[in-house]
Amino acid sequence: MTEAVVSARHARGAWAGLPDALHAEWTKLRTLASTWWLLLAAAALTVTVGAAVAATYQCSGGPAACAPAVTGADPAKISLTGVYLGQVIVALLAVLAVGGEYGTGMIRVTLAATPRRLTMLAAKMAVVTGWTLAASVAAVAGSLLTGWLILPGRGLSAANGYVVPSLANGADLRAFGGSVLYLALIALLALGVTTAVRDSAVAIGVVLGLLYLFPIVSAVIPSHTWSRHLEQVAPMTAGLYIEATAGVAALPLTPWQGLGVLALWAAGALLLGATVLRLRDA
Amino acid sequence: MSVTTPFRSELSPGRAGFGQLLHAEWTKFRTVRGWIIGLVIGLVVMAGLGLFTAGSASSSCQASGGGPVRSGAACGLGFALGPAGEPVSDSFYFVRQPLTGNGTITVRLTSMTGLLPPATPPANQPSNGPLDTRPGVEPWAKAGIIIKSSLTGGSPYAAMMVAADHGVRMQWNYTGDTPGLPGAVGPQNPRWLRLTRSGDVITGYDSADGTHWTEVGAVTLSGLPRVVQAGLFAASPVDLQSPYCSGYCNGPGGPTQATGVFDHVSAPGGAWAGGYVGAEYASGVGSYHPAGGGFSVTGSGDIAPIPPGHGGEADSAITVSEYLLGTFAGLIALGVVAALFITAEYRRSLIRVTFAASPRRGRVLAAKAVVVAAVSFVVGAVAAAFAVLAGTAITHARGYYSAPVSGATELKVIIGTGLFAAVAAAGALAVGAITRRGAAAVTIVIVALAVPVFLAISRAVPAGAGDWLLRVTPAAGISLQQAYPQYQQVASTVYTPLNGYYPLSWWAGLLVLCGWAAAALGVAAYLLRRRDA
Numbered sequence: 001m002t003e004a005v006v007s008a009r010h011a012r013g014a015w016a017g018l019p020d021a022l023h024a025e026w027t028k029l030r031t032l033a034s035t036w037w038l039l040l041a042a043a044a045l046t047v048t049v050g051a052a053v054a055a056t057y058q059c060s061g062g063p064a065a066c067a068p069a070v071t072g073a074d075p076a077k078i079s080l081t082g083v084y085l086g087q088v089i090v091a092l093l094a095v096l097a098v099g100g101e102y103g104t105g106m107i108r109v110t111l112a113a114t115p116r117r118l119t120m121l122a123a124k125m126a127v128v129t130g131w132t133l134a135a136s137v138a139a140v141a142g143s144l145l146t147g148w149l150i151l152p153g154r155g156l157s158a159a160n161g162y163v164v165p166s167l168a169n170g171a172d173l174r175a176f177g178g179s180v181l182y183l184a185l186i187a188l189l190a191l192g193v194t195t196a197v198r199d200s201a202v203a204i205g206v207v208l209g210l211l212y213l214f215p216i217v218s219a220v221i222p223s224h225t226w227s228r229h230l231e232q233v234a235p236m237t238a239g240l241y242i243e244a245t246a247g248v249a250a251l252p253l254t255p256w257q258g259l260g261v262l263a264l265w266a267a268g269a270l271l272l273g274a275t276v277l278r279l280r281d282a
Numbered sequence: 283m284s285v286t287t288p289f290r291s292e293l294s295p296g297r298a299g300f301g302q303l304l305h306a307e308w309t310k311f312r313t314v315r316g317w318i319i320g321l322v323i324g325l326v327v328m329a330g331l332g333l334f335t336a337g338s339a340s341s342s343c344q345a346s347g348g349g350p351v352r353s354g355a356a357c358g359l360g361f362a363l364g365p366a367g368e369p370v371s372d373s374f375y376f377v378r379q380p381l382t383g384n385g386t387i388t389v390r391l392t393s394m395t396g397l398l399p400p401a402t403p404p405a406n407q408p409s410n411g412p413l414d415t416r417p418g419v420e421p422w423a424k425a426g427i428i429i430k431s432s433l434t435g436g437s438p439y440a441a442m443m444v445a446a447d448h449g450v451r452m453q454w455n456y457t458g459d460t461p462g463l464p465g466a467v468g469p470q471n472p473r474w475l476r477l478t479r480s481g482d483v484i485t486g487y488d489s490a491d492g493t494h495w496t497e498v499g500a501v502t503l504s505g506l507p508r509v510v511q512a513g514l515f516a517a518s519p520v521d522l523q524s525p526y527c528s529g530y531c532n533g534p535g536g537p538t539q540a541t542g543v544f545d546h547v548s549a550p551g552g553a554w555a556g557g558y559v560g561a562e563y564a565s566g567v568g569s570y571h572p573a574g575g576g577f578s579v580t581g582s583g584d585i586a587p588i589p590p591g592h593g594g595e596a597d598s599a600i601t602v603s604e605y606l607l608g609t610f611a612g613l614i615a616l617g618v619v620a621a622l623f624i625t626a627e628y629r630r631s632l633i634r635v636t637f638a639a640s641p642r643r644g645r646v647l648a649a650k651a652v653v654v655a656a657v658s659f660v661v662g663a664v665a666a667a668f669a670v671l672a673g674t675a676i677t678h679a680r681g682y683y684s685a686p687v688s689g690a691t692e693l694k695v696i697i698g699t700g701l702f703a704a705v706a707a708a709g710a711l712a713v714g715a716i717t718r719r720g721a722a723a724v725t726i727v728i729v730a731l732a733v734p735v736f737l738a739i740s741r742a743v744p745a746g747a748g749d750w751l752l753r754v755t756p757a758a759g760i761s762l763q764q765a766y767p768q769y770q771q772v773a774s775t776v777y778t779p780l781n782g783y784y785p786l787s788w789w790a791g792l793l794v795l796c797g798w799a800a801a802a803l804g805v806a807a808y809l810l811r812r813r814d815a
Contacts, residue, residue: 053743084742085733092725099721103629201625201720202320205618208728212736213611217331219739219780220607222592222600223338 021114021123029097029127038093039135042183046086046139051146053081059155066155068162074246075156075165076175079147083179083240086139087186091207094128094190099200107282117277121195125270128191129184136183140176163245171245178242178259185259185266186211189235192269196276210265211236228252235265303640303649311653314626317619321657324615325665331608332669336676341598359683361588361596362435362560367686369588369596370456371519372435373560375568375581376428378513379552381479387427387512388476389576390492390546391444394425394467398521399536415539421447422586422773423518425542425579429477429484430511431503435560438503440484441515441585442475446540448771450475452486452498456587459771462488462498474546482506492546512549516542516568516581522773537582539567545576587769590685591776591783599685602695602765603782605673609699609763610732612665613706617731620654620707621714621723628718633815643810647715651803654711655704662703667696687765698762698788705792705799706731706759712802716809730756730798739780749785756798760784761791 029035057078059066101107114120148165156162167173189210194203214234218227231237232252241251241258248255311317341357364370381387396419426443440454442462450462450473467473474489485500518540556570560583568581590599624647627633640646670692677684687695706727714723734757738748752758761784768777777783784791 053747056744056747081742084737085729088725088729088733092721095721103720199720201618201622201724202316204721205614205724205728208725208732209611209614212728212732213614215740216610216732216736217607220604221335221338222604223340225340226338 015116015119015122017114017116017119018123021119022126024110024113025120025123025127029131032100034096035093035131038089038096039131042086042089042093042135043139043142045089046080046082047142047146049082049085050079050143051082051150054078054147054150054154057151057154057156059160061155063160066160068160068246071156072247073156074244075147075151075162076144076172076245077243078151078156079143080140080175080179080243082139082143083183083243084236087183087211087236088208090132090135090183090187091190091211092204093132094187095194095200095203095207097124097128098191098194099198099203102198102282103200111282118274121270121274121277125188125191128187132184132187133180136180139183140179144172144176169245171248174255175243175245178255181259182239182242182262185239185262186235188266189262189269192266192271192273195273196269198276233261235262238262300645300649303645304652306639307646307649307653311623311657317622320615320619321661324612324619325661327615328608328612328662328665329668329672331611332605332665332673333676335604335607336600336673336680336682339600339677339680339682341682357598359596360598364436364456364587365438366688368456369590369599369685370436371560371584371586371588371595372437372456373558373583374424374515374517374585375556375570375579375583376430376433376511376513376515376559377554377556377570377577377579378511379549379554380509381429381512381550382509384478384480385512385550386476386478386548387429387550388474388546388548389427389514389544390472390474391425391467391542391544392469392472393543394419394423394444394446394540396420396423396446396518396538396540398538419446419540420518420521420538421445422584422771423516423538423540424451424585425516425540425544426514427475427477428513428515428585429479430559431506433511433557433559438506439585440477440486440501440503442477442486442488442498443515444473444475444542445771450488450498451771452501453585453771454484454499454501455503456585457767457769458501459769460486460499462486462496463490477512479506479510479512513554514542514544514547514570514577514579515585516540516579517583517585518581519584519586519773522775537567539580539582541578541580543573543576543578545574547576584772586772589766589769589772589774589776589781589783591774591778591781594774594776594781596685599683600673600677601685601782602670602687602692603763605669606666606695606699606763606782608669609662609666609702609760610735612662613703613731614728616654616658616661616703616707617710617727618720618724620658620710621727622720623650623654624711624714625718625720625723628815629720637815644807647712647803647807647810651708651711655708658707659700659704663696663700666699670696685766691765694788695763695765698792701792702759702762702795705795706756709756709795709799709802712799712806715806716802731759732757735760735779739778741780745778748779752779753785754794756795758784758786758791759795761786762788764788 158164165172190207193207197203215237218230221227238258239262242255361369362372397415398418423446424443428439428441430439431437438455442452444467445451449464452460474492476487478485482502482504486498487495488498489495518538521536521538558568570577570579588596590596590601674684710727713726717723734751734755737743738752764784768783
C-alpha cells in the first residue's frame with residue numbers, strides 16, 4: 001500500500017511535489033512576523049524617501065529656467081529615489097527566506113520533506129517573488145503618486161514643458177511596471193546569492209556590495225570608457241534605467257536592455273545557487 | 283570530620299586579566315578560516331581597484347583643426363605645474379620690466395572693470411568669432427603687481443592685488459593667500475600696493491592713501507634668481523555660472539576679462555614690455571595702454587592652484603581619491619566579518635561559553651572591539667598604502683599625471699583609511715551585539731556606511747542633501763580620505779564628494795564616526811548586561 005503510494009507520486013514527474021512545496025514555503029514565510037514587518041518597511045521606506053526627495057526639489061523661474069532641457073530633471077526618477085533604499089529591505093527579505101533556514105538548521109527538515117532540491121528552490125522563488133511583487137506594487141505606485149502630487153508644485157509642471165504623468169503614457173507605464181519588476185529581480189538575485197553562500201550575513205553583504213559598489217566605482221574611476229562599461233554591467237545602475245522617462249536616448253543601454261542585465265545577474269546567481277544546492281550537503 | 287574548602291582556581295590572577303581576554307578573542311578570530319578569507323578578499327579588492335584605476339586611465343586628444351588622435355602622455359597636461367609639482371593656472375597679462383637684485387615696486391589702483399559672458403548661450407555663436415559680452419567683473423578677477431622669478435608657466439611668484447569682490451590680497455606660489463584691506467576699489471576708494479624684494483624675501487604692503495602703509499605679509503621664495511620680472515598684471519578666471527564656453531576655456535564656464543587702471547607707478551626703471559604669460563592655457567586676450575601717467579592693463583586667465591577633479595581644468599590628473607575608490611569594498615568585507623565575530627557566537631551558542639569564562643560582559647565586548655578594530659586598521663591602512671603608492675607608480679610608469687600630495691598628506695590618508703576601517707568595524711561589531719543577527723547587522727552597517735556615499739556621489743539626491751548625509755551619518759568618516767585642499771580663493775565646480783572633497787574636515791568626520799561607534803558600543807554593552815545570552 002505504502003509502496004504503491006510512493007511509486008504513484010514518483011510517476012507524476014519531477015515537479016510533482018511543487019504544489020506541496022509551494023504551500024509549505026508559503027506557510028513558512030507567511031507565519032514569520034519579520035516577513036510582514038519587512039514588506040511594510042520596504043513599501044513605507046520607498047514612499048517616504050521618494051516623497052522627501054521630491055519635497056526638497058525646487059525649481060522656480062518659469063519655463064526659461066525649469067524647462068526639461070535646462071534642468072535635465074526626470075520626474076519619475078525623482079519620485080522613485082526611494083527604490084535605492086527599499087531594495088535593501090527587499091533583498092534582506094529574500095536573503096532571510098533562505099539564509100534563515102540555514103541559520104537554524106531548518107533547511108534539513110525542509111529538504112527531508114521536499115527531497116527534490118530544485119523543486120524546493122523553485123517554490124521559494126515563486127513565494128518570495130509573489131510577496132515582493134505585492135510590496136513593490138504598493139511601494140512604486142505610492143512613490144509615483146506622491147511624486148505626481150508634489151513635483152508639479154515644485155516647478156516640474158506642464159506649464160514648464162513636462163509631460164503630464166499618466167499610466168497611459170508609455171514611459172510612465174514602463175517606469176511603473178519596470179520598477180516593480182526591478183524589485184522582484186533584486187529579490188531573486190538575493191535568493192540566488194544566499195542559496196550559493198548559505199549564510200545570511202555574508203549573502204546580504206555580497207548582494208549590497210554588488211548593488212552599491214559598481215556605481216561608486218563607475219562614478220569615481222577616471223576612465224570614461226570604463227565608467228560607461230561598468231554602468232552597463234552594474235546590476236543596480238543598468239537595472240534602474242527602466243525608471244527613466246527623460247533622456248532615454250542618452251543612456252548607455254535602453255531601459256529594457258538595462259533590466260535585462262539585472263535579469264542576467266539574477267539568473268546567474270540562481271544558477272550558481274541551484275548548482276551549489278544540488279552538489280553540497282545541507 | 284572533613285573540612286570543605288571553597289574552590290580556588292589554580293590559575294594565577296593574571297589569567298583573568300584583559301590581556302588574556304584579548305588573547306582568547308584573537309585566537310577565536312584568527313582560527314575561523316572564512317573570516318580570514320573575507321579579510322583577504324576585502325584587502326585584495328580594495329588594493330586591486332586602486333591598481334585598476336591607474337591601469338585603466340586613458341585620455342585622448344586631437345589638435346583643433348584635425349590631425350591624428352593622440353592618447354595619454356602624448357596629449358600633454360593642458361596646465362602648468364607649480365613649484366610643488368601641483369596643477370596650477372598661470373596665465374595673465376603681464377606689463378613687466380626686469381628687476382635686478384633688491385628693489386621695490388609701488389602702484390596705485392584706481393579702478394577695476396570687466397566683461398562677463400552672456401547669461402544665456404547665444405544662438406549660433408561662431409566658435410572663434412568676437413565674444414558676445416556684458417559688463418561686469420568676475421568676483422575673483424585680479425589686478426595688481428607681481429614679482430615673478432621667470433616668464434615660464436608655474437614659476438614662483440609673490441603678488442599684491444585687488445580681487446574684485448574680495449579686497450586686497452597678498453598671494454604667492456599659487457596656494458598662499460593673505461587678505462589685506464577689505465572693500466572694492468574705485469576712483470574715490472583707490473588702493474596703493476607695494477612689493478619689496480630683499481634677497482629671497484618678498485614683502486607686501488597696502489595702503490589707502492599712499493602714506494600710511496601696512497605690511498600684509500612677507501614670504502620666502504627660495505632660489506629666486508638675481509634678475510626677476512616685476513610689473514603690473516590683470517587676470518580674470520572663467521565664469522562658472524555661465525553655460526557658455528566656446529573655445530576660450532579648458533574647463534566649464536565662460537571667458538571673462540578684467541581691466542585695472544594704475545597710476546603713481548614707481549619701479550626701479552627700465553623699459554616696460556607687455557605680454558601674455560601662459561597664453562597656451564587661456565584665451566591670450568590682453569593689452570596695456572598708457573592712461574593718465576600710468577597704465578590700463580587688460581587680461582584674462584588666473585594665477586591660482588587648479589583643484590584636481592572630474593570636469594575641471596585638471597581633469598586628466600589622477601587623484602588619490604580615485605586610487606582609493608575600492609575603500610567601500612574593503613569596508614563591506616570588514617563589516618561582515620566584524621558583525622559575524624559576535625553574531626556567529628550567538629548562532630552557535632558559543633556566547634554562553636564565552637560569558638561563563640568571562641562573566642564581565644562589557645569587557646568581552648571591549649576585547650572583541652579591540653581585536654576587530656586592530657585587524658581592520660591593518661587591513662585598511664595596508665590596502666590604502668598599496669592602492670595609493672602602487673597606483674601612483676603605475677600611473678607614472680604609463681606616462682600619465684598623478685596630482686601630487688605631500689608625504690604627510692599621503693600618510694594622513696593612509697592612516698586615516700585605517701582609522702575609518704577600524705572605527706567602522708568596531709561599530710559593526712556593536713551593531714552585531716545589538717541585533718544578534720548577522721544579516722540585520724550587516725544590512726544596517728552597509729546602509730549607514732556605503733549607501734550615503736553612493737547617494738552623495740551618484741547625485742541620486744540633491745547636492746545639499748548629499749552633503750548633509752556625509753556630515754551626519756557614519757559615512758562622514760570618509761572625510762579622512764580627503765587629500766586635496768578646497769581653496770576658498772578658487773571657485774571651482776570640482777569641489778564635490780565625487781572628486782574627494784568632503785563637507786567635513788578629517789577630524790570632524792572622525793569625530794562623527796567615533797560618536798556613532800561609541801553610541802553603538804554603549805547600547806551594545808548595556809543590552810549585553812541586561813539580556814540573557
